Amino acid sequence: MADLHNSSTIPGQSSVPLSPRAAQPGAGGGVLLELKGISKQFDSNQVLDNVDLTLNRGEAVAIIGPSGTGKSTILRIIAGLLAPDEGEIYVQGNRREGLIEDSPDPVGIGMVFQQAALFDSLSVEENVGFLLYQHSQLPAHQIRQIVDDVLDMVGLPGTGSRYPAELSGGMRKRVSFARAIVSNPENPQDRPALLLYDEPTAGLDPIASTVIEDLIRAIQRNNGCSSYLIVTHQDSTIRRTADRVIFLHRGRIQWQGPVTAVDETDNPFVRQFFSGRVEGPIQMVQ
Ligand SMILES: Nc1ncnc2c1ncn2[C@@H]1O[C@H](COP(=O)(O)OP(=O)(O)OP(=O)(O)O)[C@@H](O)[C@H]1O
Numbered sequence: 559m560a561d562l563h564n565s566s567t568i569p570g571q572s573s574v575p576l577s578p579r580a581a582q583p584g585a586g587g588g589v590l591l592e593l594k595g596i597s598k599q600f601d602s603n604q605v606l607d608n609v610d611l612t613l614n615r616g617e618a619v620a621i622i623g624p625s626g627t628g629k630s631t632i633l634r635i636i637a638g639l640l641a642p643d644e645g646e647i648y649v650q651g652n653r654r655e656g657l658i659e660d661s662p663d664p665v666g667i668g669m670v671f672q673q674a675a676l677f678d679s680l681s682v683e684e685n686v687g688f689l690l691y692q693h694s695q696l697p698a699h700q701i702r703q704i705v706d707d708v709l710d711m712v713g714l715p716g717t718g719s720r721y722p723a724e725l726s727g728g729m730r731k732r733v734s735f736a737r738a739i740v741s742n743p744e745n746p747q748d749r750p751a752l753l754l755y756d757e758p759t760a761g762l763d764p765i766a767s768t769v770i771e772d773l774i775r776a777i778q779r780n781n782g783c784s785s786y787l788i789v790t791h792q793d794s795t796i797r798r799t800a801d802r803v804i805f806l807h808r809g810r811i812q813w814q815g816p817v818t819a820v821d822e823t824d825n826p827f828v829r830q831f832f833s834g835r836v837e838g839p840i841q842m843v844q
């Protein structure tokens with residue numbers, strides 16, 4: 559096995575801190591995350607333009623919108639991996655200064671990346687258990703048991719000894735999902751309070767998608783991580799995992815409402831998106 563205790567940061571993993579954390583006042587409810595006036599530009603491409611977004615504790619919110627509209631960018635800003643050009647980010651009322659590496663947030667934020675971002679040279683078991691090997695005092699056999707249980711949950715039993723190159727794209731996706739939800743039983747209070755899922759069901763067959771969608775809801779119910787933002791293009795995932803939907807396009811929130819309203823609204827962006835029509839206010843970049 560690779561020497562995981564001396565490894566550096568996980569590729570693409572934000573913060574699922576495993577060190578003891580003091581209980582925070584106000585941890586029981588209210589606003590968990592607030593973005594105020596967030597803007598982000600890459601060269602001349604204004605990707606986010608003065609976006610305000612609030613997520614309450616216990617809320618499940620889907621961010622949807624056409625490809626290239628800034629959904630992954632906003633998740634990376636929320637995770638503290640990318641700095642906005644302008645605007646403020648409050649996590650549980652505390653203003654974030656700089657990136658996550660500069661100062662930790664008062665609660666953990668976990669992220670499932672659009673690209674699986676696994677270590678190619680590590681086995682599935684080592685990838686999923688990476689943070690436990692790196693930061694916990696747990697014996698290896700216990701970490702293996704935890705990893706096996708999580709692999710069962712994502713529908714990949716018995717794959718721990720394989721390497722990422724030996725998996726399909728959808729399997730790699732589920733391994734990265736498993737890595738984001740693995741937690742240290744020594745410090746259950748350190749489970750991330752906010753999970754960010756970037757297209758967790760993209761590339762999965764309908765049954766594997768249902769397994770992941772059910773798991774996202776089960777984690778919300780059972781694991782104390784009741785709040786999440788999910789980016790998805792998949793109709794079933796929007797309907798089965800979101801309570802509220804935010805439609806992002808041209809750098810702005812064009813529409814938001816309860817998931818039940820996506821079929822009722824006459825907002826032209828939402829109508830075009832769900833019908834898949836080429837004609838409409840959303841123009842594909844040629
Ligand atoms: N690091 C970067 N440098 C330059 N441009 C970037 C960078 N990251 C993202 N972009 C650009 O910002 C825009 C938004 O990208 P982003 O990945 O957030 O889109 P998205 O909404 O997640 O799209 P998709 O649905 O295809 O995943 C795109 O035009 C992309 O090319």
Ligand SMILES: [Mg+2]
Nearest residue numbers: 629630631672
């Ligand atoms: Mg994206």
